[in-house]
Amino acid sequence: MDHSTFKPDYLYQQVITVVKEMVEQELLLPGDKLPSLRAMASRLRVSIPTVQQAYQQLEMTGLVVAREKSGYFLQSGHDTATPRRSKLPAKPVMVNKQQLIEQVYEGIHLPDVAPLGLANPVAAASPQQALAKSMRQAMRQAQERMLDYGAIDGLTMLKAQIVQYYLALGLTVNSDDLIITNGAQEAIAIALQCVTQPGDIVAIESPCYFGIVELVENLGLKAIEIPVCPDDGLWLDDLSAALSRHSIKACLFSTSINNPLGSQMPESRMQQLLKLLCAHDVVLIEDDVYGDLYFGEQRIRPAQCFATPGEVLTCSSFSKTVAPGYRVGWMLAGPYSARAKRFKRALSCSAPMMNQWALADFMASGEFQRHLRQLRKRLYDNKQKMRLAVQKYFPEHVRVSDPKGGCVLWLDLGGAYDGGLFFQLALRAGISVAPGAIFSAYERYRSCVRISYGLPWSAEMEGYVRTLGALVQQAKKQPQPQSV
Template sequence: MLTVDKTDGTFLYEQVVHLIAGQVENGALRPGDRLPSLRGLSRRLDISVPTVRQAYLELERQGRIEARPKSGYFVQASRQNRLVRGARVSGKPSTVKRQALIDRVYDHIHQTGLLPLGIANPGMAHPATRTLHRAMKRVMARTESRLLGYAPAYGDPGLCRQIAYRYLNQGGSVDPAEVLITNGGQEALTLALQSVARSGDVIAVESPAYYGGLELIESLGMLALEIDTCPVNGVSLSALSKALEEHDIRACLFSAAVSNPLGCVSSDEGRRNLVQLLESRDVPLIEDDVYGDLVFSGERPRPAQFYAQRGQVLTVGSFSKTVAPGYRIGWLLPGRHLGRARKLKRAISCSSGLLQQLTLREFINSGDYDRHLNRLRPKLQHNAERMIACIEQYFPAETAISRPCGGSVLWLELPGGVDSEVLFDRAIDIGISITPGRIFSPADRYRNYMRLSFGHPWSEAIESGLEALGRLVRELAVSGRTPAPVPARHGQNLNPRVS
């Protein structure tokens, strides 16, 4: 129980510092936990608000807690772990062959009963189910008679206006008629890629890259070229510049704000330079901006779209990551490729779900969407810190971890001996899904990497799942260090799972 002794002789604020520090040390308060508000603690301890503030400032100075704008004070993550490294990639454009692996991952991704650390579904960390359903019921009551009809092919104009208006809030001017509503962000990616490239073309991607983009490139018969990507600043412009000299790159497919799986946010300056580099060579940039609203700080980075001078940036957005993947509503700002993208949209799926579009429009219009985001972001940040703390505790010390600025995933580099596909199978056996690293590279990189999702309400089950996962990683790290198995021609195979 929290108490202070006013007769103790030491400063009251020091007693508060001692109390809080003690609770962090004994684990009662854990990384990411929110501290009581100034007013709340002042009431509970019967001391003044300035005294509590002084204590919190001292704890912040000591690096034990941190202030977050409009959210209060939180226990700081320890940050003692190693930061995941950037990959040095070099090589030729390659055909992607990730579908078989993705098949295996998908077979389990929706399996109920598994601890779903493999699926990136940030909105689930703080589901908006009730408010969204209320919005849907209002829409149903108001517009019942026309809800079964086709939505306009390019999207409900009211929703397009709302989306354009949100960009205005970020300082960019978007014409609602240039917003194309799609069946989720994935269809927007499809339209974007098919608008600017065709079978056989080379598409530059980050390394590691979102596997949904890689699978799409594979499906469309295009080639992928990995570009060096820094886990803090994103795609390396010098590497990209070199690749543009050496290869006939038809388009780039990069994350706009928060990358998946790295979780990093490039600087506005970096994005401006990227657009200048690409537009000077007339190479389209497809920016995947589905995580932009989930930057923990709430300071949304400006999409590359805003720096475009020649209409060569195509921006993919979605409501799947923030609120409702089941709705399948995303959008594309196709820049100067609007005409082609519209025709493709009509041809491949006619239009998108009407009730979902009207519901999201109502949800945004009522202010519920922003309120939801304001609650979701701190939850995600909290979860990230909790998960990092668990990994520090349960995984081998050599494990390196990304420092996500937003979104819902961590990217881990495991000890060299660990094959994350073997880990994937073993984890499924004990009821946990993860995403193995190799799925994020068209070549065979990231064998000992994996992605973990923290987009779920935090629970004991997640903690004990991470503990169990840590044990598996340790086991595999040890067995991976043993001498190489006798070659198969000698009639033995020590590890049938990866044969």
């Protein structure tokens, strides 16, 4: 310490500035180990005590923590154990995540691998019996029509049921504005094509479902990610800042329940969101696929319920509630309907007929709502059990989300750990997980993973969590030569 007193103040200040810049540029993430005293000193051509003085100073401000015999780490924890929200990035980027996403898909669909990487909530409480009954009805009553091309915008019977469904949420939908699609994925693809051109900037969530990251890449759009708070959803201040700074063409948010965080945007904030978008004249595409899978007292309604025509395109599907294999979703396209139908027609003609008929019957019979109640209950139980298991089997420093709905947990293994490596290790152990890096168009969430509690809970499931917990230490990043 004596030594350092000979150094002028600005030298240790300089070290502090460098560390803060590394944080700003996300070269250091929460939980990451700071460069060693020796490495930092040599890099900045200052003495080791100067670096130490800077690190101690940073420790006093709470930005870093010292760990005995390990060194200094960027602060990763607050008093809550859920992951924290990320920062608003400086600029929109072209997306380049397909190859990584592909590897994950390959892992998910390997035989004999427990599919914890896949978000399939239906597995928790399959409506198999009731749905099979509806399908047999479809075959008996409408076999002939099933072999025909259907209308581009979908089977009238099913559309009528979906109109009813929204009516129960207080929303009057014009049947002409409702288009049945091949799952919500196609609905979102069409919605994006309705309101954007290649090269346009689209605001997405951070973290964001990787199917959307990939779609944005495929359509040649630029993405800017708006941080999502694990509790209340989208960070409106950041969105406001982004809307002021960039010429954003459309927003694509899962307003009701976010995947992977499981956060939920209160309806009051949803109204604020709409006001903000209206002021900037930006369209909202909302992905409401998890909207019905809430754990609270009641459903957060889709933003469409609070919007005036043309402000919001709503995309949803039966894939997260009834049967992903049916490939039936829909969109409320409002004034974009004519355009959306043209895209639908040119992309894939109509949706599968018999599946539409069976789903219409499933809804009309009351089985849909009965099944949803059952599914929500089961998913909530699964969530509680899996969170407990994670807390039991994972190292203490691992942060885990407490989702307000949906079927996935989001884990932050800490900055010293590599989610991609963890994904590989888990796959070798016969378990698929989804690595954090695919949930962002940027280089983010590399220390995170998403695991699903959509499968029925069992001793086997608990075993998977135990196995995963034991793998965390092996997923520690290899020390690499760092450059500032």
